[in-house]
Amino acid sequence: xxxxxxxxxxxxxxxxxxxxxxxxxxxxxxxxxxxxxxxxxxxxxxxxxxxxxxxxxxxxxxxxxxxxxxxxxxxxxxxxxxxxxxxxxxxxxxxxxxxxxxxxxxxxxxxxxxxxxxxxxxxxxxxxxxxxxxxxxxxxxxxxxxxxxxxxxxxxxxxxxxxxxxxxxxxxxxxxxxxxxxxxxxxxxxxxxxxxxxxxxxxxxxxxxxxxxxxxxxxxxxxxxxxxxxxxxxxxxxxxxxxxxxxxxxxxxxxxxxxxxxxxxxxxxxxxxxxxxxxxxxxxxxxxxxxxxxxxxxxxxxxxxxxxxxxxxxxxxxxxxxxxxxxxxxxxxxxxxxxxxxxxxxxxxxxxxxxxxxxxxxxxxxxxxxxxxxxxxxxxxxxxxxxxxxxxxxxxxxxxxxxxxxxxxxxxxxxxxxxxxxxxxxxxxxxxxxxxxxxxxxxxxxxxxxxxxxxxxxxxxxxxxxxxxxxxxxxxxxxxxxxxxxxxxxxxxxxxxxxxxxxxxxxxxxxxxxxxxxxxxxxxxxxxxxxxxxxxxxxxxxxxxxxxxxxxxxxxxxxxxxxxxxxxxxxxxxxxxxxxxxxxxxxxxxxxxxxxxxxxxxxxxxxxxxxxxxxxxxxxxxxxxxxxxxxxxxxxxxxxxxxxxxxxxxxxxxxxxxxxxxxxxxxxxxxxxxxxxxxxxxxxxxxxxxxxxxxxxxxxxxxxxxxxxxxxxxxxxxxxxxxxxxxxxxxxxxxxxxxxxxxxxxxxxxxxxxxxxxxxxxxxxxxxxxxxxxxxxx
Amino acid sequence: xxxxxxxxxxxxxxxxxxxxxxxxxxxxxxxxxxxxxxxxxxxxxxxxxxxxxxxxxxxxxxxxxxxxxxxxxxxxxxxxxxxxxxxxxxxxxxxxxxxxxxxxxxxxxxxxxxxxxxxxxxxxxxxxxxxxxxxxxxxxxxxxxxxxxxxxxxxxxx
Ligand code: FES
Ligand code: FES
Numbered sequence: 001x002x003x004x005x006x007x008x009x010x011x012x013x014x015x016x017x018x019x020x021x022x023x024x025x026x027x028x029x030x031x032x033x034x035x036x037x038x039x040x041x042x043x044x045x046x047x048x049x050x051x052x053x054x055x056x057x058x059x060x061x062x063x064x065x066x067x068x069x070x071x072x073x074x075x076x077x078x079x080x081x082x083x084x085x086x087x088x089x090x091x092x093x094x095x096x097x098x099x100x101x102x103x104x105x106x107x108x109x110x111x112x113x114x115x116x117x118x119x120x121x122x123x124x125x126x127x128x129x130x131x132x133x134x135x136x137x138x139x140x141x142x143x144x145x146x147x148x149x150x151x152x153x154x155x156x157x158x159x160x161x162x163x164x165x166x167x168x169x170x171x172x173x174x175x176x177x178x179x180x181x182x183x184x185x186x187x188x189x190x191x192x193x194x195x196x197x198x199x200x201x202x203x204x205x206x207x208x209x210x211x212x213x214x215x216x217x218x219x220x221x222x223x224x225x226x227x228x229x230x231x232x233x234x235x236x237x238x239x240x241x242x243x244x245x246x247x248x249x250x251x252x253x254x255x256x257x258x259x260x261x262x263x264x265x266x267x268x269x270x271x272x273x274x275x276x277x278x279x280x281x282x283x284x285x286x287x288x289x290x291x292x293x294x295x296x297x298x299x300x301x302x303x304x305x306x307x308x309x310x311x312x313x314x315x316x317x318x319x320x321x322x323x324x325x326x327x328x329x330x331x332x333x334x335x336x337x338x339x340x341x342x343x344x345x346x347x348x349x350x351x352x353x354x355x356x357x358x359x360x361x362x363x364x365x366x367x368x369x370x371x372x373x374x375x376x377x378x379x380x381x382x383x384x385x386x387x388x389x390x391x392x393x394x395x396x397x398x399x400x401x402x403x404x405x406x407x408x409x410x411x412x413x414x415x416x417x418x419x420x421x422x423x424x425x426x427x428x429x430x431x432x433x434x435x436x437x438x439x440x441x442x443x444x445x446x447x448x449x450x451x452x453x454x455x456x457x458x459x460x461x462x463x464x465x466x467x468x469x470x471x472x473x474x475x476x477x478x479x480x481x482x483x484x485x486x487x488x489x490x491x492x493x494x495x496x497x498x499x500x501x502x503x504x505x506x507x508x509x510x511x512x513x514x515x516x517x518x519x520x521x522x523x524x525x526x527x528x529x530x531x532x533x534x535x536x537x538x539x540x541x542x543x544x545x546x547x548x549x550x551x552x553x554x555x556x557x558x559x560x561x562x563x564x565x566x567x568x569x570x571x572x573x574x575x576x577x578x579x580x581x582x583x584x585x586x587x588x589x590x591x592x593x594x595x596x597x598x599x600x601x602x603x604x605x606x607x608x609x610x611x612x613x614x615x616x617x618x619x620x621x622x623x624x625x626x627x628x629x630x631x632x633x634x635x636x637x638x639x640x641x642x643x644x645x646x647x648x649x650x651x652x653x654x655x656x657x658x659x660x661x662x663x664x665x666x667x668x669x670x671x672x673x674x675x676x677x678x679x680x681x682x683x684x685x686x687x688x689x690x691x692x693x694x695x696x697x698x699x700x701x702x703x704x705x706x707x708x709x710x711x712x713x714x715x716x717x718x719x720x721x722x723x724x725x726x727x728x729x730x731x732x733x734x735x736x737x738x739x740x741x742x743x744x745x746x747x748x749x750x751x752x753x754x755x756x757x758x759x760x761x762x763x764x765x766x767x768x769x770x771x772x773x774x775x776x777x778x
Numbered sequence: 779x780x781x782x783x784x785x786x787x788x789x790x791x792x793x794x795x796x797x798x799x800x801x802x803x804x805x806x807x808x809x810x811x812x813x814x815x816x817x818x819x820x821x822x823x824x825x826x827x828x829x830x831x832x833x834x835x836x837x838x839x840x841x842x843x844x845x846x847x848x849x850x851x852x853x854x855x856x857x858x859x860x861x862x863x864x865x866x867x868x869x870x871x872x873x874x875x876x877x878x879x880x881x882x883x884x885x886x887x888x889x890x891x892x893x894x895x896x897x898x899x900x901x902x903x904x905x906x907x908x909x910x911x912x913x914x915x916x917x918x919x920x921x922x923x924x925x926x927x928x929x930x931x932x933x934x935x936x
Contacts, residue, residue, distance in 0.1 A: 009872060016880030017887060018867040019819025019859035026818035104802075182837045196823045196831055196881040196915050246881030247823070247915050484801040485879030527876075529862045671918030672878060699828035699913065708906035710919045 003498040004727050007664040010482065011490045011509050023246045024216040025200045025276060033062060033204065035264040035275040037105040038097040038114050040089035040287050043125070043354040043692025044138070047087055047096065054113040055099055060106030063267040064114065065098045072230050075224070078151040078553065080139060081320035081357065083259040089118070090138055090319035091354055093284030093691045100264050100273055123354045123692040127293050127314045130159040130351040138319060138352040151614060152325050152350075159352040161317060161324040161422020163355035164332040166346035166404045166620035167641045174308025174343030174502070174683065178299025180628060182379045186372045187758040189685035190291035190316060190355055193362075194704060203261035204269030208700075213261060214241040218253040218262050219523040220485055224515045225264055226255040231467060241514040249676070250360035252484070253525045254303065254323060256286050259508040280697045284623025288686065289361035290327055291316035292368035298376050302603025304384050304391045309341045313348040313368065320357035325350040327358075327365030330456040333405045334366060337373040338417050338452040338630040339395040344404045346620070354692045360525060362676060362734045367741060374449035374742030378749065388746070389430055392450050392632070393421055407623040412579050412723040415656025415730065419718045420632040423654035424448065426684060427714045428634040435750050442647070443639040449739030450632045455526040455731070459612045462531040464519025465492075465540040466602035473568040473582030474506040479536070480521030481529045482513045486733045487665045494661055495534045495726050498591040499541035499568040519604070527731030528765040530661065531627070532607050534726030540605030547601050551585050554597065598632075627722050629730040631655030633674070633739040635681075639751035644767040646748060648678060652714035653736055659728035661719050664731055672714045675734020679705050681744035682735070683760050782849045790851060792817070793861025801848045810833045811858060819859035819884040823913070830912030833885035834858045838896070840889045840911070844848040860882035866929040867891050874925040878916035880908075885912050890926045898931045 015021035030441070053062040067086030073079040084095045097114050101107040122136045129135055135158075139145070143156025152162040175181070201215035211233060217223055220240040229237040245252060256276050263275040277286060292315050300310040313331050317324030332348035363370075376393075381388040396417040401409045425431070434446040455461070468476045477496055483489045489509045497504040510518065521533060549560035552570035556578065564573045571579025584590075589596040615622035636650040651674045660666050683703045686697045696702040721728025745756045756767050767773070785802045787893060792815070797843070799814050808825070811817040811834070823831030825844040834842040835857040867890045877883040885907070893900055893908045900908070905926060914922065 010875075012880070013872040014868075016872050016877055016883050019817070019882050019884050022818065023821075023881060025822065026812070026816065028813050028816075104809075105802075169934075194915050196829065196879065198823075199823070234843065245879065247879040247917070267843075279826065279829075486877065531927065571783070668875045668878060668917060668921060671920060672916050675918040676915075698826055699824045700826065703914055706913065707909040707919045707922065713918050713920055 003494040003504055005660055005663065006494070008490055008494050008504055008662055010487050011493060012511055014613055016240045021244050023197055023244050024242065025197050025246065027202055027214060031272055032599040033100050033268060033271055034104050034107045035100045035112050035260065035271045035273050036576055037095040037260065037281065037285065037450070038111045039281065040092060040094040040096050042089055042118050042120055043092045043119040043419045044123045045083065047089060048117040048119050048123060050097060051115040052097065054115070055056055055110040058106065058110035058113055060102040061099060061110045065101040065267050067261060067322065068535060069267060074230055074259055075225065075321050076254070077147065077152055077323065077325050078154060078321040079146045079148065083263060091356055093281070094319065095285060096374040097261065097265060098260060099170060100268050113607040124159060124352070125352065125354060125688060125692045127316050127351055130353045135159055151617065153461040154345065159353060161321055161350040162328060164329045164615065164620065165618060166332050166335065166344055167341035167618065168404055168406055169311065171308055171343050171345050173298050177301065178619050179302040180383055181297060181299045182376060182383055182756050183295070183297040184372070184375055184379060186294045186370055186375060188292045188371060189759065190318070190358070191541045191684040191686055192283050192682065192702060193249040193250055193251030193287045193289065194328060195247030195251055197675065198279055198725040199252060199257050199286050200274065201257040202272060202274045203258070203265040204272040204655050205265050207457040207666045209237055211238045211262060212236070213258055215258050216245050216252055217242050217765055218245065218248045218482055218525055220482065220513050220515050221480060222523055223255050223258045227258065230259070231262065242482045243510065245482050248484040249362045250525065251287065253523055254287055259295045269565060277669060279699060283702060284356065284694045284697045285752055286524035288356040289323050290324055290358045290365065291355070294372045295370065296372045296376050296379060302384065304380065304386050304394050306341050306395050308343045309336060311335050311346045311372065315348065315350045317350050318353055318355040320355040322357045323359045326361065326456065329615065330624070331365040332367045333403070333615060333624045334452060334454060335369045336404050338397045338450050340397050340401040346404060354722065355688060357687065362455065362673065363528065363737050364456055366451070366738055367680065370449065370451050370738050371742040371745065371759070374739055377647055378746045380462050388434070389421060389447060390423055390538035393418060396421065404620065405624060406621045410667060411720060412453065413627045415630050415658065415720045416718055417630050417632070420630065420654040420656055421450065423716045423718060424632040424634050424652055426675040427652045427654065429638060439643065443641060444636065445639060445749045445751035446634055446636045447750060448632060448634040449742035450624055450630065451735065451738035452628045452630035453735060453738060454628045455528050457526055457528065458521065459614065460608060461522040461532070463521045463537040464534060465605045466519050467540050467544055467761060469582065469586035469601055471583060471587055473495065473586060474508060474722060476508050476510065478510040478518050479533050480518040481512050481524045481533050483511055484524055486669055487662065488533070491530050491661050491665065492537050496537050496541055498727070499538055500545070502568050506568060524704040525732040527735065530729055531725055531731050534729060535607040536605040538605065538726055539607070540603045543605055544601065544603030547603070548582065548585055551589055551598050552580050555589055563613055597746050626724070627662060629655065629657060629729045629732060631735065633743050635740060635747050637744040637747045637751060639748070643763070644770060647709035647765040648709070650714060651678060651711045654716040654718060655732060655735055656720050657718050657732045658716040658725050658730035661727065661729055666717065670715045670736040671731045673734060674740050675705055675710060676711060677737040677740025678744065680759055681741040681761060683762065685760050739748065780852060787847065788852060790856060791854065792856045793858060797849045803849055804845070805848045806844050807834065807846045807848045807851055810848040811843060811936050817858050817860050821881055821884060828863040828890060830885040830889065831882050833912065835886045835888055838892060840892045859887060860886065862891060865891055867894060867925065870925040874921050874928065876917070876921045882914040886914065886922055893926065894929055900930055
C-alpha cells in the first residue's frame with residue numbers, strides 16, 4: 001500500500017492521549033535548582049543600582065545574578081541584547097536579575113526581595129516616534145554592534161536597524177501605463193505566539209566542562225552554535241536535547257532562555273538549573289511577533305492589470321533586533337504577493353522601539369504584506385468596479401514571471417494560483433454574491449485574498465538523516481527536526497516507508513532531537529521540514545537499499561542491479577520468490593556453515609538548499625528560497641449593522657502544496673493556521689500604555705479564539721508537483737494564516753461599507769469607524 | 779473541619795490508588811501532581827485558570843488543578859490523564875486528529891471524558907459551554923469537536 005496521500009496516524013498519537021508524552025516542562029527532577037527572572041517594570045530606564053543583599057539572604061537562595069555577571073551580547077543578526085539587562089532596560093518585561101534557589105517557592109520569594117533603582121527615560125512607543133529626528137536613542141552603540149549577518153546595516157545615531165531595498169523594472173513607465181492609482185496605509189500590532197507550553201530550559205555543566213541543555217526549542221542546533229559562540233565553548237562540548245515541544249509557531253526558533261539557564265548553572269558551579277517562564281513572562285519577556293506599518297501605492301490599467309507597486313514597510317522590532325530584520329527582508333522580497341508586477345519599488349525598514357523584542361512568527365512577516373496587498377487588491381477592484389476575484393485571476397503569477405527579487409517563477413516552484421482561486425470560488429460559493437442582506441437585516445459578506453511564501457532561509461540551510469536497523473529488520477529513523485506539533489516525524493516516516501516499500505509500523509522514529517546523536521537539521525522552521533528532511537530521507541533510503549542490495553547480491557549470487565527491495569526483503573526482480581529478508585542482512589550476513597561478512601548497515605542522506613542568492617543591497621536582486629507555496633483564501637462573516645458586531649461563518653483555503661503526504665495532518669495544519677489568522681484579525685494585539693508598559697500579559701487579557709468561536713473550515717488542496725520536492729511536496733505548515741486577516745478585513749470592509757486597514761478589527765473599532773465614536777454615553 | 783497549618787503528609791486518592799504525599803497548605807494540586815507525584819500529564823499553561831491545560835477530574839467533575847489547593851482535595855477522588863485507560867475519547871482524539879503538539883490534550887480529554895459521563899446526550903450548546911474552558915493554539919477546534927461528538931450518543935458522525 002502506498003504511504004503517500006494516506007492518513008497515517010501520528011507515531012506519537014497514543015503518547016499524547018495518555019499523558020505519556022514528555023515535554024521539556026515535564027522534566028522535573030529532585031536534583032534541579034530553580035531559576036527565575038526579575039523583569040523590568042519600565043519600558044525605558046537607566047538602572048541606577050541593584051541591591052541583591054536581601055534576596056541573597058532569603059531561604060534556599062544560591063545565587064542572585066545581574067547583568068554584570070558574564071556580560072555578553074547576543075543576537076543572531078545583530079549582537080545587541082544582553083541576556084540580563086545592564087545599565088539600562090529597553091522594554092517592559094526585560095530581565096534585570098535572576099535568582100537561583102532550591103525550590104520554586106524560594107526562588108519566587110527571593111525575586112521579590114531584589115531592589116532596583118531605575119531612572120525612567122523617555123519612551124519610544126511607536127514606529128513614528130522611533131523614526132522621528134527627536135527620538136531618544138534606544139541603543140547608544142547602534143553603529144558599533146557586531147553583526148553576524150553581514151548584510152544588515154544599522155545606522156549610527158538613529159533607531160534604524162536596517163533598510164532593505166527592492167528596485168525592479170522602471171517605476172516611471174509603470175505609473176505612465178497606469179490609468180488608476182490607489183493607495184493605503186496599514187497597521188498590524190505586535191502580538192504573541194502563545195504556544196501552550198511556555199518556554200523553559202534546563203542547563204547543567206558536567207565536571208569535564210561539557211554543557212548539557214534540554215529545552216523547548218525549534219532550533220537545538222542553533223542553541224548549540226550560539227552558546228558556543230557567545231560563551232566561547234567548543235561546539236562539541238555542548239549537548240542540546242529537545243523532547244516533544246508544546247507548540248512553537250516561530251517563537252521557539254530563537255535562543256532565549258537557554259542563555260539564562262546556562263548563566264544560572266554557571267553561577268552555581270554547574271549544578272542543574274531549570275528556568276521556566278510563567279505565562280506572563282512568556283508574553284512580556286520572551287520575544288514576540290513583529291508589529292508593522294505600511295504605505296502601499298499601486299497603479300493599474302482600466303482593465304485591472306497592475307503596472308506598478310510602491311511600498312514602504314516599517315517593522316517594529318522592539319528593543320532588540322532578534323529576527324526582525326530578516327522578516328523585514330522577507331517582506332520586501334515577496335512584497336508583491338502572488339501577482340505579476342513588473343515595476344516594483346519597496347523599502348523595508350527595521351526599527352527599534354521600547355516594545356517587546358521580536359522573533360519569527362508563523363508566516364515570517366508575510367502576513368504583513370499580504371494584508372496590505374489584499375486590501376489594495378480589493379480597493380483596486382472597487383475603484384474599477386471589478387469583481388475582486390476576477391482582478392486576482394487577471395494578475396495571478398505564473399510560469400515565466402519574476403519575483404520582486406527578479407528570481408524566476410516556474411510552475412514547479414510555485415504552483416497553480418489560478419486553479420486555487422477557481423477552487424476557492426466554488427468552495428465559498430462566490431457566485432451567490434459577496435454581500436447579501438438577509439431578511440433579518442444581517443449582512444453576510446465574503447472577503448478573499450491570495451498568498452504565497454518562501455523560506456527566506458540561509459544560503460546553506462541543510463538537513464541530514466541517519467538510519468540504523470534492528471535485528472528484526474525494522475528501521476530506526478533519526479533526524480534533527482523537533483516535533484513541535486505538525487507531525488513531521490510521522491510525515492518523514494511515511495516518505496521513508498514509501499521509498500522502502502515497507503510497513504510504516506516497522507519504522508521507529510527517534511522522537512527527540514539530541515544534537516550529539518541526531519544529524520543536523522537547520523531549524524524546525526519555515527515550513528521546510530518535509531521538504532528538506534523529506535529529500536534527505538529519500539537519499540538515506542537509496543543509500544540503505546544500495547548497501548542491502550550489494551550485500552544481498554553476494555548472498556544471492558547475482559549483481560545488485562538485478563535486485564529490488566520491498567516488504568523488508570531483498571529479492572530478484574526476475575524471480576521474486578528468491579530473496580532474503582532484511583533481518584538476515586542488517587547486522588551482517590552469517591553463512592550457514594559459519595563465517596560472517598559485512599556488519600551493521602547504516603543509511604545516511606543529506607539535503608542542502610541550492611542556488612540561493614543573498615539580496616543585492618541596492619536592488620534586492622537575489623533568490624530567497626526554493627519554492628513559493630501559494631493559494632487563495634476566503635472568509636465569510638455575518639455582520640450585525642445595529643450592534644456593529646460580526647460572527648465568523650466560514651474560512652476557506654485552496655492551496656497548491658505540490659503533493660499531500662498526509663491529508664488529515666495537512667488539513668489540520670491549514671485549519672490551525674486559519675484559526676491563528678482569525679485571532680490576528682479579530683482580537684490579538686499587544687496593548688502598550690502611554691509609557692510603553694505592556695498591559696495584556698495574561699490569557700485573561702490577551703484573548704485567543706476559544707472552542708465554538710471558530711467558523712466552519714473548508715480546505716482544498718491542489719497538487720502541482722514541485723519537481724525537486726519529496727514526491728512533489730512543497731511546504732505548507734504555516735500557510736493557513738497568511739491571507740486570512742486580509743480576507744477578513746475585506747469581508748468586514750464590504751459589509752460595513754468602510755475601509756478597515758488596521759488589525760485587529762473589534763466591534764468597538766467598527767463602531768468607532770462607523771459612528772466616529774459618538775454616543776458612547778449610551 | 780480539618781485544619782492544616784504546615785507541611786503535612788496527606789493520603790490522596792488519585793487514579794484509584796491512595797498516595798501519600800507531603801503537602802504544604804499553599805501547594806496547588808497541579809504542583810503536587812507534577813512536582814511530587816510525577817504525574818505530569820496535567821500541564822501548566824497559565825496557572826491562572828485561563829487555559830485548562832491543567833484540568834483533572836475531582837469526583838468526576840473537571841477542575842483546573844492550578845486553581846485548587848491540594849488540601850482541598852482530601853477525601854475526594856482525583857482522576858488525571860494517567861488514570862484514563864482506554865476510554866472512548868482517547869481513541870476518538872487519535873482518530874480525529876484532535877491534537878497537534880498535544881500540550882492542551884490532557885486537559886481537553888479530561889473535560890470531554892467528564893462531559894461524556896455526565897451529559898452523554900449533550901447538545902451543541904452544552905458541548906460549547908464545557909469546552910470553552912480550555913484553549914488549544916494548534917488546532918482549529920474542529921478536530922476536537924469531531925472527537926467529542928463521535929463519542930456522544932445521538933451525535934455520532936461517520
Ligand atoms: S494552567 Fe490551569 S488553567 Fe491554565
Ligand atoms: S494541540 Fe497544541 S495546543 Fe492544542
